[in-house]
Every structure is written in C-alpha cells, then in structure tokens.
Amino acid sequence: MAAPVLILEETDSTNAEARRRAEAGEAGPLWIAARRQTAGRGRRGRAWDSRDGNLATTLLLTLNRTPAEAAQLTFAAALAVADLLDRYVPPALVSIKWPNDVLLDGRKSSGILIESGPAPSGGLWLAVGVGVNLSHAPEGTERPTTCIAEHLHHDVAAAPSMEEGARALAETFDAWLERWTRLGFQPVLDAWVARTPGLFGPCTARLSHETLSGIADGVEADGALRLKLPDGSLRVISAGDVFFGEAA
Numbered sequence: 071m072a073a074p075v076l077i078l079e080e081t082d083s084t085n086a087e088a089r090r091r092a093e094a095g096e097a098g099p100l101w102i103a104a105r106r107q108t109a110g111r112g113r114r115g116r117a118w119d120s121r122d123g124n125l126a127t128t129l130l131l132t133l134n135r136t137p138a139e140a141a142q143l144t145f146a147a148a149l150a151v152a153d154l155l156d157r158y159v160p161p162a163l164v165s166i167k168w169p170n171d172v173l174l175d176g177r178k179s180s181g182i183l184i185e186s187g188p189a190p191s192g193g194l195w196l197a198v199g200v201g202v203n204l205s206h207a208p209e210g211t212e213r214p215t216t217c218i219a220e221h222l223h224h225d226v227a228a229a230p231s232m233e234e235g236a237r238a239l240a241e242t243f244d245a246w247l248e249r250w251t252r253l254g255f256q257p258v259l260d261a262w263v264a265r266t267p268g269l270f271g272p273c274t275a276r277l278s279h280e281t282l283s284g285i286a287d288g289v290e291a292d293g294a295l296r297l298k299l300p301d302g303s304l305r306v307i308s309a310g311d312v313f314f315g316e317a318a
C-alpha cells in the first residue's frame with residue numbers, strides 16, 4: 071500500500087524536512103509534500119525553483135540495504151514520475167534521460183534528488199525527493215523546461231493539483247518499490263532502459279572536474295553509464311550531467 075502523504079504549507083526543502091525527521095528517529099514510510107519550498111535543493115548543489123502549483127515531495131523511508139542498493143531506487147523514482155506523467159499527457163511525449171530526469175516533449179519537467187544516511191536505530195534512511203512541474207515551468211534555467219499543463223492529453227481537463235499529484239506519485243512509486251523489493255533491480259532497470267532513449271549514441275557528460283564526449287554504450291548492471299571515448303577507452307559514469315546526441 072502506498073505510504074501516507076503529509077502536506078505542509080511551507081518548508082525550506084522537503085528533503086531537508088525528511089532528513090531532520092530521519093535524524094530524530096522517524097522511520098517512515100511517509101511522503102512529505104509542501105505547497106512552497108523556500109530553499110528547494112537540486113542535484114549538484116543547484117537550487118530547485120518550486121512555486122505554488124508544482125509538486126515538491128519527498129518519501130522518507132528506512133531500509134536494511136547498502137547505500138549502493140538503495141541508490142537503485144533513483145531508477146524506480148524516474149519510472150514512477152514517468153507513470154505519473156502518463157496519466158495526464160500523451161505517453162509518447164514522456165521519456166527518461168540518464169539517470170533520472172523525466173522529460174516531456176524532450177524538455178525537463180521534473181527532478182529527483184535522493185539523499186541518505188545512517189538511521190539512529192539501524193539501517194539506512196532514504197529521502198527520495200521529487201519535483202514535478204505540474205502547472206508551470208521555471209524560467210531562466212540553463213536547459214529548456216516544460217510542465218504538464220502545457221501538454222495535456224486531449225481527454226484530460228487540467229493538470230493535477232499539488233495534492234492530487236502527490237497522491238498519484240505515492241501510488242506510482244509504490245508499484246515500483248514493490249517490484250524492486252520482490253523481484254530485485256533487474257526488472258526495474260529493464261523498464262527504465264525501455265523508457266530511456268539515447269543510451270547508444272553520441273553523448274557529452276559534464277562531470278565535476280571535466281567534460282567528456284564520446285558514444286554512450288548502454289549501462290552497467292548498477293545503472294552507471296558506459297561512455298566510449300574517441301581514443302577507444304571506456305569510462306563508467308555514476309554521476310554528472312549528461313547530454314545525448316551531443317558528442318563533440
């Protein structure tokens with residue numbers, strides 16, 4: 071069954087709220103959604119703009135897994151967001167970009183930030199933070215963004231409210247969490263690959279200290295991206311900003 075959803079009027083960041091609760095001994099599972107975040111966090115230290123009407127939510131849960139195993143849930147989260155989008159927009163417009171950006175008509179429409187730490191009573195706490203542009207797309211971002219409201223399926227009247235989106239995501243994520251728990255990572259990775267174009271083509275990866283261009287060569291068993299460089303060597307990339315169809 072999907073974890074309960076707590077709706078806050080305002081918080082700094084739902085991930086920060088999940089972390090505070092986890093460090094105080096709360097185990098979850100609990101989704102913490104907020105109408106407004108005053109200090110929303112993105113990947114690689116970036117800020118995440120989430121104004122009223124968009125979804126900002128974090129699942130707090132505790133697992134008896136290693137951090138590497140827990141990191142597999144980033145792929146489950148991307149699939150859950152894609153399933154959420156499928157409910158409102160034509161599914162052909164929805165795709166995933168490695169590792170967990172869910173695109174709508176090729177533009178960023180959501181973001182996922184997973185954080186973890188040791189739980190006070192044992193195990194690992196995990197904060198699966200998800201932002202989805204439901205009603206508006208932030209402007210002034212480095213890459214083009216869009217939102218559900220701009221691409222509604224012809225038989226859908228309106229983009230979901232934040233509350234509806236939060237509950238729908240709790241359901242779609244629960245289905246992937248259940249599959250992962252019961253069947254392991256492989257079926258999750260297979261489903262993720264099926265929704266992720268560009269895994270075998272020109273690719274540029276912007277890492278913390280270098281930018282690499284080459285040809286993507288699929289993913290490793292843990293989901294890390296394989297990138298073949300022009301000199302024939304192979305780099306395995308676990309984190310970074312990746313742009314497909316853009317080899318130098």
Ligand SMILES: O=C(O)CCCC[C@@H]1SC[C@@H]2NC(=O)N[C@@H]21
Pocket residue numbers: 082083084085086107109110111112113114116118120125126127128180181182183199200201202
């Ligand atoms: O940079 C990204 O693409 C990841 C963005 C993640 C944003 C979500 S919004 C809910 C949760 N709380 C945060 O502060 N960040 C995540």
